[in-house]
Amino acid sequence: AQKITQTQPGMFVQEKEAVTLDCTYDTSDPSYGLFWYKQPSSGEMIFLIYQGSYDQQNATEGRYSLNFQKARKSANLVISASQLGDSAMYFCAMREGGKDYKLSFGAGTTVTVRA
Amino acid sequence: DAGVTQSPTHLIKTRGQHVTLRCSPISGHKSVSWYQQVLGQGPQFIFQYYEKEERGRGNFPDRFSARQFPNYSSELNVNALLLGDSALYLCASSLADRGGQPQHFGDGTRLSIL
Numbered sequence: 001a002q003k004i005t006q007t008q009p010g011m012f013v014q015e016k017e018a019v020t021l022d023c024t025y026d027t028s029d030p031s032y033g034l035f036w037y038k039q040p041s042s043g044e045m046i047f048l049i050y051q052g053s054y055d056q057q058n059a060t061e062g063r064y065s066l067n068f069q070k071a072r073k074s075a076n077l078v079i080s081a082s083q084l085g086d087s088a089m090y091f092c093a094m095r096e097g098g099k100d101y102k103l104s105f106g107a108g109t110t111v112t113v114r115a
Numbered sequence: 116d117a118g119v120t121q122s123p124t125h126l127i128k129t130r131g132q133h134v135t136l137r138c139s140p141i142s143g144h145k146s147v148s149w150y151q152q153v154l155g156q157g158p159q160f161i162f163q164y165y166e167k168e169e170r171g172r173g174n175f176p177d178r179f180s181a182r183q184f185p186n187y188s189s190e191l192n193v194n195a196l197l198l199g200d201s202a203l204y205l206c207a208s209s210l211a212d213r214g215g216q217p218q219h220f221g222d223g224t225r226l227s228i229l
Contacts, residue, residue: 004157033215043203045158045220052215091157100171101146101209103218105157 003027004092004106012112013082020067021077021109023092031097034075036066039089039108048090051075079111087113117142119221121206127227128196136191136224140208146170147189148218149181152203164189193226201228 005024013019025034036048051059051066059066067076079086089110093103120139128134140147146165150158160173164183183189187208193200203225207218 035217037220042222043225044222045205045207047217047219050215050217093157098171100163101148101165101218102160102163102171102173103148103150103158103207104160107157 002106003096003104004094006092006106006109008109009107010110010112012114013079013086015084015113015115016081018078018080019082019111021079021090021092021111023075023077023106025073025075025092025094027073027094027096029096029098033095034066034068035093035095035103036064036075036077037091037093037105038086039091041088045091049077082111082113084113084115087111119206119208119219121204121221121224123224124222125225125227127229129229130196130198132196133192133194134196134226136193136204136206136226138189138191138206138208138221140187140189140206141219144208144210144219145187146209146211146218147183147187148207148209149189149191150205150207151175152205152223154202158205161191196228198228201226 032053034051038046065078089108092106148163149161152158162181163171167183178194203223205223207220209216
């Protein structure tokens with residue numbers, strides 16, 4: 001079964017508008033972490049934001065915020081005030097408890113920001 | 116401070132050959148992980164090492180092997196290359212092997228098999 005599901009293969013957003021990227025996850029582990037990464041066309045993976053399963057508040061990092069709904073097992077990324085440089089592939093990933101630090105990634109969502 | 120560095124940047128091999136990819140983690144990071152990213156997909160976990168010990172292995176054949184050195188750098192070896200091994204290979208390092216510490220990725224090695 002897929003551990004991370006990203007149902008939006010591609011999205012277009014107007015510059016300066018906000019965009020929400022969906023992510024649902026599947027785990028029976030009570031301890032887990034959720035990460036969002038950005039991958040521009042050049043290929044490097046850039047860490048954006050982290051949410052722990054026990055965190056009471058939604059994570060925020062600058063223009064990025066994570067809408068964490070634990071009961072619905074969703075961890076949507078919100079990018080506010082989109083910029084042309086935000087055009088990239090965005091991946092949601094999960095780390096479950098255990099002795100390794102394996103990240104399970106979704107298929108990604110391509111975001112294209114229009115001027 | 117330097118980020119995660121990987122070498123080489125690009126590599127072209129033929130079927131049946133072997134390849135060694137190298138990774139230097141961020142200074143102070145003791146955990147190194149390897150991922151394979153096939154075009155159009157998310158990265159797939161291959162290995163994780165922490166303090167020179169293998170902590171995790173993904174669903175990859177025994178043709179894939181890795182090791183971590185005393186200076187925490189790492190090598191990924193792939194033997195008997197197949198066309199399906201063509202991918203971007205990403206190395207990631209983190210300060211610890213668990214918890215909320217994010218993994219920081221290098222720019223990757225693009226491996227093409229002819």
